[in-house]
Amino acid sequence: xxxxxxxxxxxxxxxxxxxxxxxxxxxPFIWQFLTSVKPLNEIAAIPAKWIPSKINxxxxxxxxxKHPFGKYLLNSLIVAASTTVLSILIGASAAYAxxxxxxxxxxxxxxxxxxxxxxxxxxxxSPLYLLLKKAHLLNTYGGLIIxxxxxxxxxxxxxxxxxxxxxxxxxEEAASIDGCSRAGIFFRIMLPLIKPATFSVGLLVFINxxxxxxxxxxxxxxxxxxTVPVGIALFPSNYELPWGDMAAASVVVTVPLILLVLIFQxxxxxxxxxxxIKE
Amino acid sequence: xxxxxxxxxxxxxxxxxxxxxxMMAPAIVVLCVIAVYPILRTFWLSIHEMxxxxxxxxxxxxxxxxxxxxxxxxxxxxxIIFTLKFTVCTVxxxxxxxxxxxxxxxxxxxxxxxxxxxxxxxxAIPTSVSALMWKxxxxxxxxxxxxxxxxxxxxxxxxxxxxxxxxxxxALVVTDxxxxxxxxxxxxxxxxxxxxxxxxxxxxIDGANVFQxxxxxxxxxxxxxxxxxxxxxxxxxFRVFDLVSVMTxxxxxxxxxxxxxxxxLMKFLDFGYGSALAVMIFVVxxxxxxxxxxxxxxxxxxx
Numbered sequence: 001x002x003x004x005x006x007x008x009x010x011x012x013x014x015x016x017x018x019x020x021x022x023x024x025x026x027x028p029f030i031w032q033f034l035t036s037v038k039p040l041n042e043i044a045a046i047p048a049k050w051i052p053s054k055i056n057x058x059x060x061x062x063x064x065x066k067h068p069f070g071k072y073l074l075n076s077l078i079v080a081a082s083t084t085v086l087s088i089l090i091g092a093s094a095a096y097a098x099x100x101x102x103x104x105x106x107x108x109x110x111x112x113x114x115x116x117x118x119x120x121x122x123x124x125x126s127p128l129y130l131l132l133k134k135a136h137l138l139n140t141y142g143g144l145i146i147x148x149x150x151x152x153x154x155x156x157x158x159x160x161x162x163x164x165x166x167x168x169x170x171x172e173e174a175a176s177i178d179g180c181s182r183a184g185i186f187f188r189i190m191l192p193l194i195k196p197a198t199f200s201v202g203l204l205v206f207i208n209x210x211x212x213x214x215x216x217x218x219x220x221x222x223x224x225x226x227t228v229p230v231g232i233a234l235f236p237s238n239y240e241l242p243w244g245d246m247a248a249a250s251v252v253v254t255v256p257l258i259l260l261v262l263i264f265q266x267x268x269x270x271x272x273x274x275x276x277i278k279e
Numbered sequence: 280x281x282x283x284x285x286x287x288x289x290x291x292x293x294x295x296x297x298x299x300x301x302m303m304a305p306a307i308v309v310l311c312v313i314a315v316y317p318i319l320r321t322f323w324l325s326i327h328e329m330x331x332x333x334x335x336x337x338x339x340x341x342x343x344x345x346x347x348x349x350x351x352x353x354x355x356x357x358x359i360i361f362t363l364k365f366t367v368c369t370v371x372x373x374x375x376x377x378x379x380x381x382x383x384x385x386x387x388x389x390x391x392x393x394x395x396x397x398x399x400x401x402x403a404i405p406t407s408v409s410a411l412m413w414k415x416x417x418x419x420x421x422x423x424x425x426x427x428x429x430x431x432x433x434x435x436x437x438x439x440x441x442x443x444x445x446x447x448x449x450a451l452v453v454t455d456x457x458x459x460x461x462x463x464x465x466x467x468x469x470x471x472x473x474x475x476x477x478x479x480x481x482x483x484i485d486g487a488n489v490f491q492x493x494x495x496x497x498x499x500x501x502x503x504x505x506x507x508x509x510x511x512x513x514x515x516x517f518r519v520f521d522l523v524s525v526m527t528x529x530x531x532x533x534x535x536x537x538x539x540x541x542x543x544l545m546k547f548l549d550f551g552y553g554s555a556l557a558v559m560i561f562v563v564x565x566x567x568x569x570x571x572x573x574x575x576x577x578x579x580x581x582x
Contacts, residue, residue, distance in 0.1 A: 018394060022394055024457070025401060026400075031416060047426055048421065090306050094305070118565075119564075120518045127318075131317070146313055153309060207403055232408055250412055257400070265395060265399065272462075
């Protein structure tokens with residue numbers, strides 16, 4: 001009986017800790033959402049009024065009418081998507097070579113790619129700024145996609161190399177006996193095999209590019225060219241403390257990401273963990 | 280005949296090696312232009328005097344002058360100390376909380392998928408958005424933080440958290456831990472799932488208690504994963520920029536070294552000194568990475 005009580009107690013404790021953990025994780029989002037639908041006087045109520053007396057969706061209109069937020073979303077989408085596609089296109093063949101072909105200097109190449117992926121953004125900022133300025137690429141999509149490749153490409157190569165090397169050995173031999181050329185092996189056999197992993201890697205690269213801040217802040221100075229993270233952060237400088245607008249804007253940004261995470265949870269975790277550990 | 284075979288093998292290896300370099304060529308070219316060249320250029324800038332507002336100076340070579348300046352600059356030293364404090368505090372909390380959360384999620388229970396999804400959300404949103412959210416939470420009048428603490432009778436009057444040095448520091452650490460401890464938990468969880476259940480079972484039969492099982496079975500197996508997660512986080516914490524820039528703007532002694540370098544580069548347009556600071560960050564990150572590479576050594580050999 002005592003043993004059983006202890007078990008029940010432990011189970012209750014376990015669920016209590018777990019629920020407390022999840023609540024702490026989600027509370028800021030809940031608060032932000034409630035703020036975004038409160039009437040103005042209730043945002044400023046002391047003590048705080050948690051549940052709004054009526055739903056106010058004015059801030060959601062403000063986000064798109066007072067600020068070029070639609071444009072921010074479009075800019076972020078174009079830049080993050082282009083970065084993702086480009087880095088996977090360039091990265092896949094390099095990753096294949098690193099994972100499956102034998103050549104001298106492989107270890108050095110892997111080390112170099114890993115090192116580049118750890119470059120602090122700030123350390124490449126000023127030369128890239130001078131370079132982009134000279135090429136008249138500041139405030140253009142290209143002017144942000146190019147710098148983004150600096151972190152996206154090493155990341156894509158690193159993760160794809162891990163996925164390629166997980167494929168069973170001997171595929172290539174079998175294919176070359178069947179008369180497949182090296183290019184044929186890569187395009188017709190290896191790429192289709194790696195497709196699901198490419199999606200995982202793509203998601204991670206996309207999220208990283210979508211969230212990037214320093215380059216976007218520095219290279220996109222024209223308000224119309226700003227991306228979401230910088231655009232939101234600069235709301236306060238244009239208007240006096242628009243807490244409601246900021247709350248609504250962060251809900252607009254967060255909801256698609258929550259959906260993305262819910263739908264592709266397994267893919268994201270697979271991508272995240274393959275970089276850190278293997279088998 | 281034997282000679283021919285050997286020759287054939289050699290040329291096959293050569294062909295394979297050539298194919299590898301051809302396949303890597305686009306990536307190598309791109310990375311040289313947009314990553315290797317800028318880093319070298321930053322080194323070059325750091326040993327020159329280059330203030331963009333003063334082109335008449337001709338940007339002369341000044342040797343290590345910019346580096347010496349770092350150690351005479353009180354603001355630079357304060358930012359280094361802040362960054363180190365921030366790194367140590369956040370990484371320690373993230374490890375502790377991340378490990379705890381991973382141990383919880385390693386149990387089979389109802390709603391585990393939901394917990395895992397909840398954990399990914401803070402990781403997935405832009406840092407600047409989470410910084411804004413928490414900035415409002417800490418707001419001196421309308422914020423949730425004051426409200427909750429007041430209702431729980433932990434404080435007897437509302438506090439302006441972001442206007443004191445201690446309050447700002449705590450606010451930044453909490454926000455960073457909230458955003459990245461989940462990431463730590465996920466990596467550690469992946470490591471925990473490599474521990475075979477039979478090991479626990481046999482240890483239980485041998486009479487090992489929960490702590491003995493943790494220290495003699497769990498910890499040795501996940502050590503590698505934990506170290507990798509730890510070093511990833513250390514690098515990120517040391518480079519902190521977005522969070523500080525959005526939440527406090529570096530006020531009240533919270534200017535990180537990256538933010539100070541950024542201010543020198545893009546606000547004061549002092550590319551020489553700013554670059555010296557950037558190189559210093561790069562070198563520290565490089566040293567931390569070397570430790571990381573040391574642990575990754577075996578893995579690189581496997582490939």
